[in-house]
Amino acid sequence: MIYVMSDIHGMYDKYAEMLKLIQLSEQDTLYILGDIVDRGTQSMKILQDIMKRPNVKAIFGNHELMMADCIGWLMQAITEESLADINETKLIKLSDWMENGGYQTIQDFKTLSKHEQKDIVDYLMEFTAYEEITVNHQQYFLVHAGLRGFEADKPLDEYDVNDFVWERPDWDIPYFTDKIVIVGHTPTQYISGKPEIFIKNNFIAVDCGACFENGLLACICLNTMEEFYV
Ligand SMILES: [Mn+2]
Numbered sequence: 001m002i003y004v005m006s007d008i009h010g011m012y013d014k015y016a017e018m019l020k021l022i023q024l025s026e027q028d029t030l031y032i033l034g035d036i037v038d039r040g041t042q043s044m045k046i047l048q049d050i051m052k053r054p055n056v057k058a059i060f061g062n063h064e065l066m067m068a069d070c071i072g073w074l075m076q077a078i079t080e081e082s083l084a085d086i087n088e089t090k091l092i093k094l095s096d097w098m099e100n101g102g103y104q105t106i107q108d109f110k111t112l113s114k115h116e117q118k119d120i121v122d123y124l125m126e127f128t129a130y131e132e133i134t135v136n137h138q139q140y141f142l143v144h145a146g147l148r149g150f151e152a153d154k155p156l157d158e159y160d161v162n163d164f165v166w167e168r169p170d171w172d173i174p175y176f177t178d179k180i181v182i183v184g185h186t187p188t189q190y191i192s193g194k195p196e197i198f199i200k201n202n203f204i205a206v207d208c209g210a211c212f213e214n215g216l217l218a219c220i221c222l223n224t225m226e227e228f229y230v
Contacts, residue, residue, distance in 0.1 A: 001028045001029075001221050001222075001223050002031070002133065002135050002221070003022055003024065003031070004031045004032075004033065004142065004182050004219065004222065005018065005031075005032055005218065005219040006032065006034060006035065006061075006144070006183070006206050006207045007034070007184045007206075008040075009037070009038055009040045009043075009063075009210055010036075010037060010040020010046065011040040011042070011210045011217060012040070012042035012046050012049075013042075014210050014216075014230045015046050015049075015217065017230045018219050018230045021219075022219055027055075029056075029057065030055065030056045030057070031056075031059065031131060031133075032050065032057070032058045032059065033059050033061065033142055033183065033184040033185075033206070033207075034061020034063070034064055034184060034185070035062065035144065035184060035207075036058065036063075036064065037067055037105045038067070038102055038104065039101035039104060039211045040104065041104050041107070041108060042108065043104070043105050043108055043109075044111075044112060044116075044120065047120055047123060047124075048116070048119075048120070051119065051123045057131060058127045058128075059128050059130060059143065059144055060127045060144060060164070060165060061144040061165055061184065061185065062100075062144065062165040062185070063100065063102075064124055064127055065161065065162065066100060067105060068121075069093050069097070070093055070094050070097050071121055072121065073085070073086070073090060074094075074106070129143075129164050130142060132156075135223060136222075138180060139178060139179040139180070140179065140180050140181075140182055140222065141175075141176065141179045141180070141182070142182050143164045143181065143182075144165045145164060145183055145184070145185035145186070146164070146166075146168055146169040146175075146185070147159065147181075148162075148164075148166060148167040149163055150175055152176075166185075168185070169186075169203060171191060171200055171201060173201070174201040174202035174203065175202070176202060177202070179202065180202050181202060181203055181204070182203075182206060182220075183205055183206070184205070185207060186207060187207050187212065187215065188205050189209050189212070195208040195209055195214065195215050195216045195229075196218075196227075197227050206219070206220055208229065216229045216230060217229070
């Protein structure tokens, strides 16, 4: 079975409960459409779990990109050279990340050993920008947010990873006629007003706001189209 979920945002308990609910086995594949980290307090526990599972594929979200931009230089030992290397651009990026829930991630990251920290940073580099899969003869394009600067005939490798993680689609205008685009990033509460997987016009939006007070972690099985909620 092929499953898709997104925007876990540090909510390890919901993630663990979801794996039990879908009874994820080694024969199944689970795609996570990014934003595993930030806002919630247990991002590292989720990353450490998924990196041990070869059948879980992680796609970049804007929060992983913000983390990747900052964590490398934050981890460096402070030397005269490293201090000289800190510039305005880096500090603005760090401040953006902090405002977007990065503070919780740094607090969590600090508790890890140097070795564990390095494994996390290395693992982040294995995230992909998007995935294309076919299930039951239906093609799917899996991406965190949408396609910025979309043109129907533009090859996918001409987009930058940043084009995939910020854009909110116009749900009335499908990108593709032959492919269903599955995204996270935009909580369905902001699309339909409900924490329910949103399906329309070759879009499936699966971020049901797991880190919100009344939000849910959602997961969809592409073989059966069954929806799961925690
Ligand atoms: Mn996002």
